[in-house]
Amino acid sequence: xxxxxxxxxxxxxxxxxxxxxxxxKYYAIRRQxxxxxDANIIKNIDFNNLSNIYNNxxxxxIKFIYVGLVMxxxxxxxxxxxxxxxxxxxxxxxxxxxxxxxxxxxxxxxxMKTFNYxxxxxxxxxxxxxxxxxxxxxxxxxxxxxxxxxxALYLMHSNxxxxxxxxxxxxxxxxxxxxxxxxxxxxxxxxxxxxxxVHSYKFNDSYYNLTVKFxxxxxxxxxxxxxxxxxxxxDIFIKKYSFIHLFIFIFSHxx
Numbered sequence: 001x002x003x004x005x006x007x008x009x010x011x012x013x014x015x016x017x018x019x020x021x022x023x024x025k026y027y028a029i030r031r032q033x034x035x036x037x038d039a040n041i042i043k044n045i046d047f048n049n050l051s052n053i054y055n056n057x058x059x060x061x062i063k064f065i066y067v068g069l070v071m072x073x074x075x076x077x078x079x080x081x082x083x084x085x086x087x088x089x090x091x092x093x094x095x096x097x098x099x100x101x102x103x104x105x106x107x108x109x110x111x112m113k114t115f116n117y118x119x120x121x122x123x124x125x126x127x128x129x130x131x132x133x134x135x136x137x138x139x140x141x142x143x144x145x146x147x148x149x150x151x152a153l154y155l156m157h158s159n160x161x162x163x164x165x166x167x168x169x170x171x172x173x174x175x176x177x178x179x180x181x182x183x184x185x186x187x188x189x190x191x192x193x194x195x196x197x198v199h200s201y202k203f204n205d206s207y208y209n210l211t212v213k214f215x216x217x218x219x220x221x222x223x224x225x226x227x228x229x230x231x232x233x234x235d236i237f238i239k240k241y242s243f244i245h246l247f248i249f250i251f252s253h254x255x
Contacts (some may be wrong), residue, residue: 001022001084001086002019002022002058003021004020004021005018005029005031006018006019006020007019008096008130009028010169011095011096012031012095012097012169013108014108014196015030015031015032015095016030016031016032016095016096017029017030017031018031019125020030020122022122024125026125027083027122027124027125028122028123028124028125028126029098029123029254030120030123031093031095031118031120031124032061032117032119032121032246033093033094033095033112033115033117033118033119034061034117034118034119034192034250035115035117036115036116037119038059038061038117038119039087039116039117039119040058040207041056041059042061042062042119043087044078044243045062046127047065047085050069050070052131053065053066053069054066054202055084057203058203060195060196060197061121063118063195063196063198063203064121064194064195064196064198065082065085065121066195067161067198067213068080068082069082069196069197070161071076071155071156071159071161071195073157074155074159074255075155075192077181077189078148078149078151078152078155078189078190078191078192079152079155079191079192080123080124080191080193081123081124082122082123083122083124084120084122085119085122086120087117087119087120087121088115088117088118088119089117089183090116090117090118091115091116091120092222094109094112094113095109095112097156098207100166104175110182110225123193124172126172126193127171127172127173127174127175128172129168129169129170129171129172129173130168130171130172130173130190131168131169132147132168132187133173134168137188138186140164140184140186141186141187141188142185144183144185144186144188145171145173145188145190147183148181148185148189148190149166149171149190149192150182151158152190152192153166153192156192156198160200160201160202161195161196161198161199161202162198162199162200162201163192163195163197164197164198164199165194165197166192166244169188170192170193170194171191171192171193172190172191173188173190173191174188174189175187175188175189176188177226181199209222215225
């Protein structure tokens with residue numbers, strides 16, 4: 001598969017997202033440096049076999065793919081379409097500006113310089129993320145966005161997936177002429193992305209249980225101190241509290 005990285009869309013601690021053109025159509029690529037040991041495991045994964053992917057979810061990138069594929073089968077509107085993957089031998093590539101951040105970024109940066117491989121996940125291209133439009137949405141559009149994301153999180157929780165990193169950069173949108181997806185869209189369809197840090201009992205994940213059980217009170221206090229989409233622990237809040245309580249919270253604090 002031939003393509004050249006084009007405009008950078010977003011970058012974080014572990015990966016960067018780019019716009020690319022493949023066969024006259026635009027996609028998004030999530031590129032991450034990976035260790036040689038992970039690369040050797042990935043070479044032997046059959047990505048057409050969901051069970052084979054599941055057996056390797058201890059690698060965070062493979063977890064990203066597994067959760068994305070499972071959730072997209074359930075709902076294609078609110079979860080990423082993953083079209084392809086590509087393992088590339090490329091030592092020189094580094095995430096842009098990663099060397100300009102805090103100490104823990106720098107530690108990752110120094111380690112990644114020793115890695116010989118990049119792993120590309122090719123997905124649909126969105127129009128942007130929530131941060132780009134949050135101050136431009138009217139009240140109806142904002143409530144629609146919140147309910148769409150609540151619904152997406154409900155679907156994740158119903159399948160025993162806990163995102164644990166809900167923030168404005170991990171909520172993307174496309175503009176649409178579709179008027180209803182069970183609720184009015186008011187011109188936007190919102191999608192949850194970035195499944196690398198998802199926790200689940202399915203992954204023999206003890207942190208999942210500890211987070212949901214013991215962080216409930218602290219997470220609630222954080223929500224009251226921050227805007228509704230500025231803190232990832234909305235995920236815990238929805239997991240532990242009824243929708244009635246959440247709607248009361250939203251309608252009294254979101255505008």
